[in-house]
Amino acid sequence: MRSISLISAVILVFALFSCDNGSVSPIDEPDTYDFQRNGSSSVSFTGQTTRIQMAEELAASLKDFDNASTELLLEMFRNETESGDDADPYSSADLNASDKSIKSKVAASQDYYSSNTAESAVIKADFESWINAQVNEVFPAQNVEATAGTAGQIADGSSARYINAKGLEYDQMVIKGLIGALMTDQALNNYLGTAVLDEGNNREDNDNGVLVEGKNYTNMEHKWDEAYGYLYGTSVDPADPNATIGGDDSFLNKYIGRAEGDEDFAGIAAEIYNAFKLGRAAIVAGDYTLRDEQAEIIKEKVSEIIGIRAVYYLQQAKFILDQSNPDYGAAFHDLSEGYGFIYSLMFTRKPNTDAPYFTKSEVDALIAKLLGDGENGLWDVTPTTLDELSSEIADAFKFTVEQAGS
Amino acid sequence: MRFLKITCLSLLIMGFFGCDNGPTDPQNMDSFDRKAMLANWADNIIIPAYSDFATKTESLKNAGTAFNEETSQENLDLLRNAFKDAYRSWQKVSMFAIGKAEEETVREYFNIFPVDVEDLKENISSTSYNLSLPSEFDQQGFPALDYLLFGLGENNDDFIQAFTDPSLGENRRNYLLDLVNRIDELTDMVLTDWQSGFRDEFVNNSANSATASVDRLVNDYIFYYEKHLRAGKVGIPAGVFSGSPEAGLVEALYAEDFNRELLLIALDAVQDFFNGKHYDGSQDAVGLDDYLDELETTKNEENLSKLINDQFDAARTAIEGLNMNLNQQVVDDNISMLSAYDQLQLNVVLLKVDMLQALNINVDFVDADGD
Numbered sequence: 001m002r003s004i005s006l007i008s009a010v011i012l013v014f015a016l017f018s019c020d021n022g023s024v025s026p027i028d029e030p031d032t033y034d035f036q037r038n039g040s041s042s043v044s045f046t047g048q049t050t051r052i053q054m055a056e057e058l059a060a061s062l063k064d065f066d067n068a069s070t071e072l073l074l075e076m077f078r079n080e081t082e083s084g085d086d087a088d089p090y091s092s093a094d095l096n097a098s099d100k101s102i103k104s105k106v107a108a109s110q111d112y113y114s115s116n117t118a119e120s121a122v123i124k125a126d127f128e129s130w131i132n133a134q135v136n137e138v139f140p141a142q143n144v145e146a147t148a149g150t151a152g153q154i155a156d157g158s159s160a161r162y163i164n165a166k167g168l169e170y171d172q173m174v175i176k177g178l179i180g181a182l183m184t185d186q187a188l189n190n191y192l193g194t195a196v197l198d199e200g201n202n203r204e205d206n207d208n209g210v211l212v213e214g215k216n217y218t219n220m221e222h223k224w225d226e227a228y229g230y231l232y233g234t235s236v237d238p239a240d241p242n243a244t245i246g247g248d249d250s251f252l253n254k255y256i257g258r259a260e261g262d263e264d265f266a267g268i269a270a271e272i273y274n275a276f277k278l279g280r281a282a283i284v285a286g287d288y289t290l291r292d293e294q295a296e297i298i299k300e301k302v303s304e305i306i307g308i309r310a311v312y313y314l315q316q317a318k319f320i321l322d323q324s325n326p327d328y329g330a331a332f333h334d335l336s337e338g339y340g341f342i343y344s345l346m347f348t349r350k351p352n353t354d355a356p357y358f359t360k361s362e363v364d365a366l367i368a369k370l371l372g373d374g375e376n377g378l379w380d381v382t383p384t385t386l387d388e389l390s391s392e393i394a395d396a397f398k399f400t401v402e403q404a405g406s
Numbered sequence: 407m408r409f410l411k412i413t414c415l416s417l418l419i420m421g422f423f424g425c426d427n428g429p430t431d432p433q434n435m436d437s438f439d440r441k442a443m444l445a446n447w448a449d450n451i452i453i454p455a456y457s458d459f460a461t462k463t464e465s466l467k468n469a470g471t472a473f474n475e476e477t478s479q480e481n482l483d484l485l486r487n488a489f490k491d492a493y494r495s496w497q498k499v500s501m502f503a504i505g506k507a508e509e510e511t512v513r514e515y516f517n518i519f520p521v522d523v524e525d526l527k528e529n530i531s532s533t534s535y536n537l538s539l540p541s542e543f544d545q546q547g548f549p550a551l552d553y554l555l556f557g558l559g560e561n562n563d564d565f566i567q568a569f570t571d572p573s574l575g576e577n578r579r580n581y582l583l584d585l586v587n588r589i590d591e592l593t594d595m596v597l598t599d600w601q602s603g604f605r606d607e608f609v610n611n612s613a614n615s616a617t618a619s620v621d622r623l624v625n626d627y628i629f630y631y632e633k634h635l636r637a638g639k640v641g642i643p644a645g646v647f648s649g650s651p652e653a654g655l656v657e658a659l660y661a662e663d664f665n666r667e668l669l670l671i672a673l674d675a676v677q678d679f680f681n682g683k684h685y686d687g688s689q690d691a692v693g694l695d696d697y698l699d700e701l702e703t704t705k706n707e708e709n710l711s712k713l714i715n716d717q718f719d720a721a722r723t724a725i726e727g728l729n730m731n732l733n734q735q736v737v738d739d740n741i742s743m744l745s746a747y748d749q750l751q752l753n754v755v756l757l758k759v760d761m762l763q764a765l766n767i768n769v770d771f772v773d774a775d776g777d
Contacts, residue, residue: 143539155511155540158518316772323770324617325508329540 027285029278032239033228035221042217043239045229048186050098051105052233052249054079055178057090058102059250062134062171063162065142070135077131078103103127106181109189110196111354112347119360123181126343127174134170138162148379156329166377167328169336175250176309176340180347183230183252184302188349191227192295198288199223207286220283224291227298228276231256245269252305259305262312264403272301296351303348303357306341307397308404311390313338315405318386332378335370342366345393357396366392438700439692440620441612446682446691447623448605454685455498455675456597462492463590470586474579477569479562486555490664492589493548497672501630501679504623505608506599512592513634514543519657521549523557530577537588546585548658554582557660614766624694625770628758631676636750639669643736644743651740653733663730670725677718694761703764705756710764714756721749 035042058076061068075081075089079101088096107113107123137151146152146163153160163169190196197220204210206220217225235241235248246257260269279294317334320326345358345366358366366389374380390401469488473481500513507513515537526545529535537546544550558568558578569575569582600608611619637647638657645651658665678685682693695711703710724746729735735743762769 143536143541145539153540155514155543158514158543160540160543319772322616324622 027278027281027287027290029274030281033232033241033273033277033280034239035280035284037211037216040216042221043225043228044215044217044222045225045233045238047100048226048229049233050095050100051102051182052230052251053092054090054095054098054100054102055175055182056234056250057092057095059171059175062131062174065139068135068139070132073131073135074128077101077127102178102182105186106178107185107347109185109193109347111189111193111349112185112356114195123360127177127181130170130173130177133164134174137164138170148376154329154332156327156333161329161333163332163336166371167332167335167379168339168377169333172333172336173340173343176337177343179251179255179340180306180344184306184344185347187227187230187252188299188302189347191223191230192298194292196223197291197295203288206283218283221280224276224280224283228280231272231276231302242269242273252302255305255309256302258312259308262308262403262406264399264406265304265308268301268304272298275301299349300351303350304397304399306344306348307357307393308399310338310341310345311393311399311401311404312406313341314386314390314393315401317381318383318390321381321386322383328379335378335381339367339370342370342389342393358393436701438697440614440618440697441609443682443692443694443697444609444612444619446693447679448600448609450684450689450691451679451682452499452502453597453600453605455495455502456593456600458685459492459495459499460590460593460597462488462495463586463593466492467586467590470583473569474583477566477575477579479566482555482562482565482569486661489548489551489555490661493552493658493664493668494671496548497668498675498685500634500672501627501676502623503626503630504619505604506596508626510592510595511540512596514540515592516547516589517549517634517657518543518547519549519638520655520659521545521553523553526550526553526581530574530581533577533580537584546588548589550585551582552658552660554578554585555661616768616770620765621767622770624762624765624767627676627679628754628762628769629771631750631757632754635669635672635676636747636754639665639672640732640743640747640750643732644740644747645736646744646747651736651743653736656733656736659733665732666725666728666730666735669732670722673718673722673725677715677722680714680718694765698761698764701764703760705760710756710760714753714761717749717753717756721746721753724749 033043054076058073061073061076071082072089075087079087079089079095079098081087090096103124106127107120113120141151142153142162144150144152146154146167148167149165151162151164153162155161161169162171199219201210202218202220202223206218209218211217212219212222215222229238231252232238232241232248235253236244241248241253245260246254248254256269256272259265260267275294275297279291279298282288282290282294313334317331317338320331320334343363346356346360346363348357349355350357369385369389370381371377373382373385387401390405394401394404466485466488469481469485473485496516499507500517503513522544525542529542529545535542535545555565559565569578571578608619611617615621641647643652643655656665657668680693681695682691683689684691695715698711698714699709705713724742728742728746729738732743758769
């Protein structure tokens with residue numbers, strides 16, 4: 001442990017120096033994410049806040065055995081009826097009044113999906129199939145005891161989890177899957193990509209202070225803010241979000257907080273936040289090199305969050321399954337969360353490339369392996385398989401299985 | 407996190423010893439007679455404790471049956487006493503979640519609180535429930551009986567009324583009967599298993615490895631102490647983890663003047679087990695204290711076994727100063743409740759870090775991340 005921290009410290013020192021040497025910038029990193037023009041804020045990400053809130057309502061309703069139906073849940077996903085008419089599926093009137101939706105931004109980034117609509121459609125269909133299956137497979141088995149090959153409920157300590165015949169919780173797959181498919185994909189592969197930041201006359205307009213009609217921001221500023229909103233859009237104080245990091249949503253924010261709480265990764269929340277602040281200041285100053293350097297830091301660190309959590313849950317489950325009398329419910333819950341994070345790996349972004357850490361087909365292979373030790377999926381999975389998957393994922397990143405697994 | 411650190415540390419320690427000792431198996435470094443300790447645990451503590459508990463659950467079942475047949479004040483009083491006796495006795499076996507008790511998750515069925523009153527009422531009115539489902543954990547066992555016998559109304563008449571009420575009285579009586587029958591049945595299952603083979607399996611599995619009896623039961627013991635005694639009975643109602651005290655989360659919320667007593671019984675049981683004291687109190691035989699003494703384990707130049715016993719005593723003193731109704735204590739003066747928690751917490755460190763390191767036992771449970 002000590003040697004690991006020592007190595008991390010050395011790496012950190014190197015990282016600091018290499019950052020400093022990159023560009024000696026006259027631009028100061030602001031204290032908070034507070035940017036003003038003409039005496040009022042130029043920051044806006046209401047659409048991101050709205051989608052996080054929609055996803056929260058969907059997440060809660062996925063286990064509402066008494067009131068949820070496929071119709072209601074799919075309306076929450078699409079914010080429209082099956083036939084495309086306006087729907088009011090949410091408990092919040094503001095959300096019902098919104099014309100935004102979760103589905104339209106799932107696997108919908110410019111960089112990854114603008115010319116890959118086929119794969120985007122497959123991913124959207126995955127989410128709809130999990131939602132359908134929750135109602136059609138798991139709801140009817142609410143009061144059935146789950147066994148290998150049979151959906152139902154299973155104890156996880158003193159609470160009950162609701163799983164399918166292979167031991168998976170569909171609600172966890174949806175929630176953790178959205179962290180990749182919605183928040184991460186939109187932030188890293190859409191708004192932080194040059195295709196979107198520099199679209200059309202964005203640079204020229206930004207250089208000349210040309211504002212979006214009726215708004216207090218330039219187009220480029222707004223795009224950057226929208227990336228920011230997918231991480232901090234429901235923060236208590238969005239200008240200073242790390243004060244409550246991890247407690248503000250059930251998605252990306254939550255797991256930045258979890259990684260931050262692991263001493264092996266402490267500091268990652270500040271790295272992400274600082275890069276957002278400096279990048280936004282760079283846009284104001286018209287320094288696009290500095291902006292893009294910050295975007296790369298964010299891409300790397302947010303991707304790392306997903307990798308860390310995938311390995312974390314695989315290792316937690318392995319630890320439980322290694323016991324002489326394993327708490328299967330607890331292990332399956334970890335693995336259902338892990339499934340969602342593995343799924344999310346395809347939306348990560350290796351810095352300075354156009355590629356994720358794992359492509360869709362590589363993710364498909366990881367998942368097939370997770371469920372492939374026997375005909376009953378998680379009921380059959382072996383600790384060896386979980387270790388192999390963990391190593392495979394950790395090897396693609398700069399952390400070790402041991403660091404992420406605790 | 408903690409577990410990994412300990413693992414790393416243990417690996418490191420084992421690594422050192424491995425090098426130094428050459429061919430000697432580091433698993434058997436010490437010459438302490440673990441098997442004798444296991445035999446003492448099984449024969450003089452666990453099995454007598456379960457036998458006693460089984461007697462109490464049988465009396466509870468009989469009192470429940472009598473009350474079902476004749477719903478009188480006299481039978482209600484007898485039933486309430488039988489309930490209290492069984493709940494007291496439960497405090498002395500709850501920590502032994504090994505064998506059938508672990509397989510059948512008996513502690514989850516017997517003592518998850520707070521009881522879910524709304525779902526319990528729904529069970530009573532619908533009469534369709536399957537008490538073996540995990541989702542029914544918090545609608546059965548002692549917390550549910552506590553509610554039915556002490557929480558249904560204000561005075562005695564209310565209770566007789568509730569159980570003889572023309573619309574729901576019979577449902578309530580039958581539900582109560584199902585609960586006491588189930589407690590007795592599961593308890594018999596655990597005791598019978600100990601008496602018919604598991605005892606030998608347990609005692610003979612006397613090595614020092616993750617699957618050996620000492621390692622497993624010591625883990626169960628510490629898990630119980632940390633999660634159920636320290637957190638469940640004191641820390642959670644005191645708001646240690648949530649930041650806001652909630653008196654309603656105490657054990658035995660409805661029976662008056664009862665939950666501090668249960669906590670003290672549980673604490674005594676935990677300390678007695680540490681010292682290997684016979685269940686009947688007749689002898690202080692071989693236990694974890696002796697194991698630590700044999701290894702000459704010290705901390706800050708004091709015997710670890712003494713430090714642990716002193717800390718149990720300090721926690722007991724703190725608890726004895728609390729209101730007999732811990733829920734009232736939380737409302738009146740939660741700082742004292744928190745102080746009692748702190749005394750209990752100090753022994754988590756001594757047991758889980760210092761003792762386990764000395765005994766070369768790895769922690770086999772992790773803190774769930776709570777989502």
